[in-house]
Amino acid sequence: MRREITGFSNPTVKALRALREKKHRKAARQFLAEGLRLLTDALECGHVPQMLVMSSARDPHPLLDTLEAAVLAAGGEVIETTPDILSKITGKDNPQAVAGVFAEFDTAIERLDRHAAPIWLVAQALRDPGNLGTMLRTGDAVGAGGLILIDDCADPFSVEAVRASMGAVFTQAIAQASWDEFLPWLRSGPGQLVAASLRDAVPYRGAPYTAPCFLLVGNESRGLPGEYEAACDLRVTMPMRGRADSLNAAVAAAVLAYEVLASLEA
Amino acid sequence: MRREITGFSNPTVKALRALREKKHRKAARQFLAEGLRLLTDALECGHVPQMLVMSSARDPHPLLDTLEAAVLAAGGEVIETTPDILSKITGKDNPQAVAGVFAEFDTAIERLDRHAAPIWLVAQALRDPGNLGTMLRTGDAVGAGGLILIDDCADPFSVEAVRASMGAVFTQAIAQASWDEFLPWLRSGPGQLVAASLRDAVPYRGAPYTAPCFLLVGNESRGLPGEYEAACDLRVTMPMRGRADSLNAAVAAAVLAYEVLASLEA
Structure with a gap:
């Protein structure tokens, strides 16, 4: 599924921001990772994000297309949002153009x-x-x-x-x-x-x-x-x-x- | 010289807090270091703080006495303040009991x-x-x-x-x-x-x-x-x-x- 989010108060934005805190990560059993290279590494190791969040200011890139296709094929969500909102989500002043939400691994x-x-x-x-x-x-x-x-x-x-x-x-x-x-x-x-x-x-x-x-x-x-x-x-x-x-x-x-x-x- | 500071708005507190920012460090040509062990290492390497800031909640320690004496002997200042103010100065939730202000070194x-x-x-x-x-x-x-x-x-x-x-x-x-x-x-x-x-x-x-x-x-x-x-x-x-x-x-x-x-x- 694809969506566009432009409001800071959108509940998805709030849920994503909350993943910066341990108690929310543990409750959601999810975590956040940023950057095209890192997400590509993840994909090549068999980890498909449940949700992909992309900046509207991103440059096109074939690896990004691959990621998007993999997420959609796995039934995940692809969200497009503003650089400002992506910055809020990742807590970084100069956010990467893309972030992914992953299911936490079993660490037994x-x-x-x-x-x-x-x-x-x-x-x-x-x-x-x-x-x-x-x-x-x-x-x-x-x-x-x-x-x-x-x-x-x-x-x-x-x-x-x-x-x-x-x-x-x-x-x-x-x-x-x-x-x-x-x-x-x-x-x-x-x-x-x-x-x-x-x-x-x-x-x-x-x-x-x-x-x-x-x-x-x-x-x-x-x-x-x-x-x-x-x-x-x-x-x-x-x-x-x-x-x-x-x-x-x-x-x-x-x-x-x-x-x-x-x-x-x- | 010895002083006690109890107010957050004291100009010395403001100046010390400002040392967390590079432009203020460069202007003052000073920097901040925390902790009894670190300050003792500094002293043994010949670096006497220009100012020693101690928490009123500190435990007595012979190395702290040595530091205090060295700072006073070198014409520096010894300041006693509350744990809360020390926390504001160092930017740490659980501040060490002591911090020192040092002259920046010549790095030519x-x-x-x-x-x-x-x-x-x-x-x-x-x-x-x-x-x-x-x-x-x-x-x-x-x-x-x-x-x-x-x-x-x-x-x-x-x-x-x-x-x-x-x-x-x-x-x-x-x-x-x-x-x-x-x-x-x-x-x-x-x-x-x-x-x-x-x-x-x-x-x-x-x-x-x-x-x-x-x-x-x-x-x-x-x-x-x-x-x-x-x-x-x-x-x-x-x-x-x-x-x-x-x-x-x-x-x-x-x-x-x-x-x-x-x-x-x-």
């Missing part, structure tokens, strides 16, 4: 196939959606299978996380679990749990990584709880040559993930 | 001593203050000398950049220059310019890095201009196993910097 950990990839990223109580999105993006780059979110993490379907993921939210599997759900799942099959740690750790370079390798990083300010570190098969440490005693969580995950990638491929 | 590139460190980070047109702060933090971790900002970058003295740097804004040298200023400066002495690149590049692992090594990363969306890449002594590429063709800029800098660190120390 039982759905993960650990044999699908040699590397998995695991974040514990990660609070910053930008860090979370960046970890998804890094996971895509190193050929990881996905990101497992332990305990109370930022929402991977927030606009900020989706944006920072640069499309990897559609290519990486995402699971959410408590530590008490995660650990039994992990131990029910093969898998090496590796923590970036300062305690009782070996140098991260040349450490004995084995696939499937699960790389665990902790909360931005508190790091990993001691008992979580203790449950790991391997604790590795990165050089810290300056005054600081830790790296940004997404940076630590990336440095470690690239080391594991090199090690497993050697 | 001529002041850098390239022999002071084996690694230097260089960012071109980096637009995200969080990425910039994260690069400073990574620089501290790998023992870099500092961060050189080329062309139109985010402001390293913004609240977001200072916060993301976790204190490294005080430990890392910061320089700002146009490309046309940077390149002659670089070529006036020893220094290998290395670009993270997709074109005409060798694998980043095992590449022939030499100190002082200048690691150049480009703008978040456009990457490096071709002529900048061409001017580099070495172009290296990182594996991209997924759909994406680039990493987050701060992540790329970190993966590369840790590789260079390992290479130079081997």
